[in-house]
Amino acid sequence: MTMEKITAIKGIKDILPKDSPVWHRVELTARRIFECFGFCEIRVPIMEKTSLFQRGIGETTDIVEKEMYTFRDRDDELLTLRPEATASVIRAYIEHNLSASDPVTRLYTMGPMFRRERPQKGRFRQFHQIDVELFGDESPASDAEVIFMLMHFLQSLNIENLSLEINSLGCKACRPVFSRAVVDYLKGQESSLCPDCRRRMDVNPLRVFDCKVESCGSVIAGAPRILDFLCADCLEHFSRVKSYLNELKLTYEINPRMVRGLDYYTRTAFEVKSGELGAQNSLAGGGRYDGLVRFLGGPDVPGIGFGVGMERLIACLPPAGEVSSSADIFIAALGERAQKIAFTLTQELRRRGICAAMDYSGKSLKSQMKRADKLNSAYTLIFGDREIEENCVELRDMNSKNQQRLPLDHLLEAVTDLLKAR
């Protein structure tokens, strides 16, 4: 009888050895570029008090209402696995008074996020995000800069088929006016709306704009547009953002129907989509959140940021060839005496930073050679009792098949020199 095997949790994936080189490349590219733009890494916990997310993301959002992994700690405190990073970063920013040492703070972080949704293509319950936040600068230039950096990052990874959409969501002065106008408009045509949208009217009327149902689409087409309701300041801000983007030669589309799912966004909102993905085609999204830091108990500092979905991003990357483990040199030893020498030699080489490999199972030379080949080793060292008697070893160049004898004495130095010289 076999034991039932334990599998990973639904929607939570392993990143296997063959995939990690891509992840490394993405992470490294992000670090390099963001740091060039003056951003520093901050690492925040993956767990927070539930109230942080309730307040930071919004009580009525889907995330908080039904997607959070929340549990009671042993002392009865409610904790939550983070569904996004912004709230945590702001919490840390406030908690450590980062605004005191510099009026403008640029931070990035990356790691796993958790949302309990039904998995599908490009959507997981544990997924990874690269997150960027810029605090203390309300200038439209910072909006444009952050968007530019995001696009530059994506383009550096040779991702094609990208589209950038931007919108302005207004501020606490003009958004409520717009919101009311939308509700008034929709009330007259409730019968033409899908059930979801009728529900949205109460919960979050702006979300109706996102609906893909055709009948709703025609209703929405005639609805008031946020851009017509922006106050003078917001209008000015938006127009300057656009002008900066034009200066930077970024192509974008204005999508007046884009409303982001998180309650805290103000003014600029943006989203990058890819044609390479399925229904979940949003690679990155972000926007300005000028009231949020204060709302979470900090100083009245403006902020703007974005998140990039790493799984989705990697799915857009051109496929990489399979990579396996590799070695600079393989040591094939025959017999106990040779194995013992080989063992020490292997570890010593590794201590010197050389990727040496050997096999402990005492298999035939043929098997060991196959192993050396599989590991793609440049050289193989071969020796058994015969060589030990003669105080030498065979060194085989795996590409040229040339084989030479090396004295057993000072072997470590000889091999180190040989490989360091490559």
Add this chain to the structure above:
RNA sequence: GUGGGUGUAGCUCAAUUGGUCAGAGUGCCGGGUUGUGGCCCCGGAGGCUGAGGGUUCAAGUCCCUUCACUCACCCCA
């Protein structure tokens, strides 16, 4: 939470109307060279056909249940 699709070897997939149908390729291990890799040849291990029940002389194949995976809605990265 609601729909659709799919579950056969580690992986990718075969198996006529239910009737030697449990297979191939690949990967893994070994042999062909009693001490020399890639190519080639040969051999081997590995599956209660997702699980449970039912129909039938007979079920991978039909029916029911369940689970898993997957795509889509919802929502978002």
